[in-house]
Amino acid sequence: MTDVKKYTFKDFASDQEVRWCPGCDDYVILRAVQKALPEIGRKKEDIVFISGIGCSSRFPYYMNTFGIHGIHGRAAAIATGTKLANPDLSVWVITGDGDALAIGGNHTIHAIRRNINMNVILFNNEIYGLTKGQFSPTSLLGQRTKTSPFGNTQPPFNPGELAIGSNGRFFARISGNKPKELAAMFIQAEQFKGLSFIEVLQNCVIFNDGAHDLVNSKETRPDNQVYVEHGKKMIFGHDNNKGLRLNGLKLEVVTIGENGITEEDILVHDAHNPDPTLHFMLTRMTNPIVTGVIRAVEEMPYDERFVGQMEERIQASKGITFDDLVESGETYVLD
Amino acid sequence: MSNHFSHKSSSELDSVVIRFTGDSGDGMQLTGTQFADTSALMGNDIATFPNYPSEIRAPQGSLFGVSGFQVQVSNQDIATPGDELDMLVAMNPAALKTNLQDLAPGKMLLVDTDAFTGKNLKKAGYTTNPLEDGSLDAYRVIAAPITSKTKAALLDLGMDNKSMDRSKNMFTLGMIYWIYGRSMDHTIEFFKKKFKKRPIVIEANTRALKAGNVYAENLELIATTYQVRPAKLKKGKYRIIMGNQATAWGFIAAAKKAKKELFLGSYPITPASDILHELVKHPEFRVKSFQAEDEIAGVASTIGASFAGDLAITTTSGPGLALKGEAIGLAMMTEMPMVIVDVQRGGPSTGLPTKTEQSDLLQALYGRNGESPVIVVAANSPSHCFDMAFEASRLALEHMTPVILMTDGYIANGSEPWLIKKLADLPDIKPHIAKNPEGWTPYTRDKDTLAREWAYPGMTGFEHRIGGLEKHIETGNVNMQPLNHEEMVKLRAEKVRRVANDIPDLKVEGAQEGDLLVVGWGGTYGALHMAVQSAFGHGKKVGLAHFNYINPLPANTAEVLGKFKKIVVCELNEGQMHRVLLMEHPGHNYFKYNKVQGLPFTIQELMDRFDQVMASEKIVTA
Numbered sequence: 001m002t003d004v005k006k007y008t009f010k011d012f013a014s015d016q017e018v019r020w021c022p023g024c025d026d027y028v029i030l031r032a033v034q035k036a037l038p039e040i041g042r043k044k045e046d047i048v049f050i051s052g053i054g055c056s057s058r059f060p061y062y063m064n065t066f067g068i069h070g071i072h073g074r075a076a077a078i079a080t081g082t083k084l085a086n087p088d089l090s091v092w093v094i095t096g097d098g099d100a101l102a103i104g105g106n107h108t109i110h111a112i113r114r115n116i117n118m119n120v121i122l123f124n125n126e127i128y129g130l131t132k133g134q135f136s137p138t139s140l141l142g143q144r145t146k147t148s149p150f151g152n153t154q155p156p157f158n159p160g161e162l163a164i165g166s167n168g169r170f171f172a173r174i175s176g177n178k179p180k181e182l183a184a185m186f187i188q189a190e191q192f193k194g195l196s197f198i199e200v201l202q203n204c205v206i207f208n209d210g211a212h213d214l215v216n217s218k219e220t221r222p223d224n225q226v227y228v229e230h231g232k233k234m235i236f237g238h239d240n241n242k243g244l245r246l247n248g249l250k251l252e253v254v255t256i257g258e259n260g261i262t263e264e265d266i267l268v269h270d271a272h273n274p275d276p277t278l279h280f281m282l283t284r285m286t287n288p289i290v291t292g293v294i295r296a297v298e299e300m301p302y303d304e305r306f307v308g309q310m311e312e313r314i315q316a317s318k319g320i321t322f323d324d325l326v327e328s329g330e331t332y333v334l335d
Numbered sequence: 336m337s338n339h340f341s342h343k344s345s346s347e348l349d350s351v352v353i354r355f356t357g358d359s360g361d362g363m364q365l366t367g368t369q370f371a372d373t374s375a376l377m378g379n380d381i382a383t384f385p386n387y388p389s390e391i392r393a394p395q396g397s398l399f400g401v402s403g404f405q406v407q408v409s410n411q412d413i414a415t416p417g418d419e420l421d422m423l424v425a426m427n428p429a430a431l432k433t434n435l436q437d438l439a440p441g442k443m444l445l446v447d448t449d450a451f452t453g454k455n456l457k458k459a460g461y462t463t464n465p466l467e468d469g470s471l472d473a474y475r476v477i478a479a480p481i482t483s484k485t486k487a488a489l490l491d492l493g494m495d496n497k498s499m500d501r502s503k504n505m506f507t508l509g510m511i512y513w514i515y516g517r518s519m520d521h522t523i524e525f526f527k528k529k530f531k532k533r534p535i536v537i538e539a540n541t542r543a544l545k546a547g548n549v550y551a552e553n554l555e556l557i558a559t560t561y562q563v564r565p566a567k568l569k570k571g572k573y574r575i576i577m578g579n580q581a582t583a584w585g586f587i588a589a590a591k592k593a594k595k596e597l598f599l600g601s602y603p604i605t606p607a608s609d610i611l612h613e614l615v616k617h618p619e620f621r622v623k624s625f626q627a628e629d630e631i632a633g634v635a636s637t638i639g640a641s642f643a644g645d646l647a648i649t650t651t652s653g654p655g656l657a658l659k660g661e662a663i664g665l666a667m668m669t670e671m672p673m674v675i676v677d678v679q680r681g682g683p684s685t686g687l688p689t690k691t692e693q694s695d696l697l698q699a700l701y702g703r704n705g706e707s708p709v710i711v712v713a714a715n716s717p718s719h720c721f722d723m724a725f726e727a728s729r730l731a732l733e734h735m736t737p738v739i740l741m742t743d744g745y746i747a748n749g750s751e752p753w754l755i756k757k758l759a760d761l762p763d764i765k766p767h768i769a770k771n772p773e774g775w776t777p778y779t780r781d782k783d784t785l786a787r788e789w790a791y792p793g794m795t796g797f798e799h800r801i802g803g804l805e806k807h808i809e810t811g812n813v814n815m816q817p818l819n820h821e822e823m824v825k826l827r828a829e830k831v832r833r834v835a836n837d838i839p840d841l842k843v844e845g846a847q848e849g850d851l852l853v854v855g856w857g858g859t860y861g862a863l864h865m866a867v868q869s870a871f872g873h874g875k876k877v878g879l880a881h882f883n884y885i886n887p888l889p890a891n892t893a894e895v896l897g898k899f900k901k902i903v904v905c906e907l908n909e910g911q912m913h914r915v916l917l918m919e920h921p922g923h924n925y926f927k928y929n930k931v932q933g934l935p936f937t938i939q940e941l942m943d944r945f946d947q948v949m950a951s952e953k954i955v956t957a
Binding site for chain 2: 014016043044045046047048050053060061063064065066067068069070071074077078079080081082083084085086088089106107110306309310313314316317320321322323325326327329330331332333334335
């Protein structure tokens, strides 16, 4: 890592013209990734971006790294093969709510379960963009879309619950229009050993504009979002006087200075707690919406177990060759 | 009954075909395998064919729970487990009921009389006991109380009834070893290794085997013993190999010769799982086996591993191939080297999972959206799976394209002697790896083969993106121009077409020209070879052209087809290769012979068909 040349974000931009709709958060996320990569200490040729299908999945074409634009839903599975084939690579999966949670749901939960060391960035705009406006597995009940003209009747997934329910070790949620926070988050995700799952609340200006306004707009954000950090109190609000407190088995919002509440009463965020109960509760909150790294519990990643077992077997087999294999067991000579 | 002989004698046979049948829990596969292995060690050529139900442990005594294992041992070079049984072993009435139709009158039938109880007879649908009602008079029945004799031999070992029962297959094997003059040594050694930690099981099985052997010797009913002399096989070191094991080893060898690591992304499916089972055992060769969450993840991870620079393969059967179709299209589009193994089984849908068929050919050739040609090759026999796995890898790596390797349940589970190949006996494989990043694009191609240069992560200066969207013919950037797309479609097809320059010519066995060309492909080779050899031996102008390369077809295909008056395409499907030939080489006098019963061809039915076609006046032109 020490001999890695100092890159700037321009080194990670390919020569291809970026073709998302004007005003799309995808531009912000792309730039944040390109800004994060010079900080992770990896050579350009050791970085791979793999996507499925959807607006976000054009992403690899814009990165001057190795990349695969895959097929719908399969990015995590393709990336698993890449990482197992060469565990030294820095592997990034770019996916959307349709790609990762509908057609690719199975690959998503199993990649998370295995805890393979890669980063999954979920662009959650709660709508199908590329196919022009059908509801997705994260669209809200009642939402009117091209395929739910009278209101969506399918209840949505909460990506955080799904990730943690799949035994996710790292789950973060973040606003799609905060370039600095995004870049910092991507660096953190890369540094985490294991599968990092980042839900980006990304705005689709065409088909679902304003879906994440509560956290994405400057006006409403302070009172509707708590940005949690490990070891810090979960305090938020325009006046920085609101906080989260545990009341029995429920999280509740309290105001410091009211009803005898002091800062002491506010919960300190423990992202490293192996018990996911509180993390689940945080992902489920809707007012305020919880962003930041909600869960980060390190455990040996699958690729390390995989390689470790292989190295053990290589040691134990004491230089066995292919010729030894074909002559092992029962053989006989005819002459 | 016609089974009474007063003198014991020993006669010599060219070959012996035995089918062992019983409950799926009776250990018939093991018994048959032991008979085959022992015979191979005595220098016979062998061929085996397991035939088992898809239920793991079907209800005891039921018709659908019958499991079979057929073995042919011979002093000749043989290619099939045999058409006609010399002996049927039936461990219960259900086994007798489901297999007796394959035993010709006069042949030997060995039954366990203890299993012919009222209950078992009823389960098998017998209203009277066939051992008593005279219906078996035409056969040479050896009726032995195998279960009770086994128990008697093991009585003082202090085992429970059920455990003692488990050794009855070895009692049976002991009898058969005596009848065919086989040594018991190999099997006793096998017990010692297999049950190293359970001495009582070694003792029980050894005793049962010996007791059966002595019982047969003393039985006045068995009047003749038979000897099969060693076969004249090529000199050298052999082992018995099963098709799926040979496939797995072929890939390990290919990775070594290509100086690549082997990656397998796979999802369990009958009858392909044994390839996965074999490869997971070998991380010491840096084989990376990944059991994925589903068929699609199996092939998708294979694409990812290929992108990362491994020799990447995925293994499946027909239903899995269907699920993998879209991803194989991506691999074709991105021109990634990889091998997809389809161990065919009876279809459609879930079909007959444990039976054999060749009905995935058209799926392999055409089962993808868009113009999506890939190389399709097929293996002939259990040991030939090794060669074709190696060859499929070579073609994938040297031509930068996915390759589908077709085997089938019959050769995948069948076994035969394999003249062991070492690494030094195999050619080097030369992957098409990029060297100079100056001016390089993902579509920098070899002028002759059109294979694009392979560059993977970790290679400095080769950062690039590939994907399923159409790309510019030179730069590799996304491009939707009408003429560029057409050119790319033609280029991808031409690349696969040119593989014909890099594969062996089609060889003809038997008559080199004349009346009838028999055409086959893949796992039917053994039966076709024997049938054509026999017809040709009888002076008929019959030749065999057996295809291992189906896309592209060998360069001399037209020339071979043109040398015969009639062509009969024989397949275990409704005529898929027949259709391919009609399309690619029209104008010949094609006939077809098809069988879709989940069973391999018999030599006799093929020979009958050859005669029929030769006598036919029908002229078919396409």
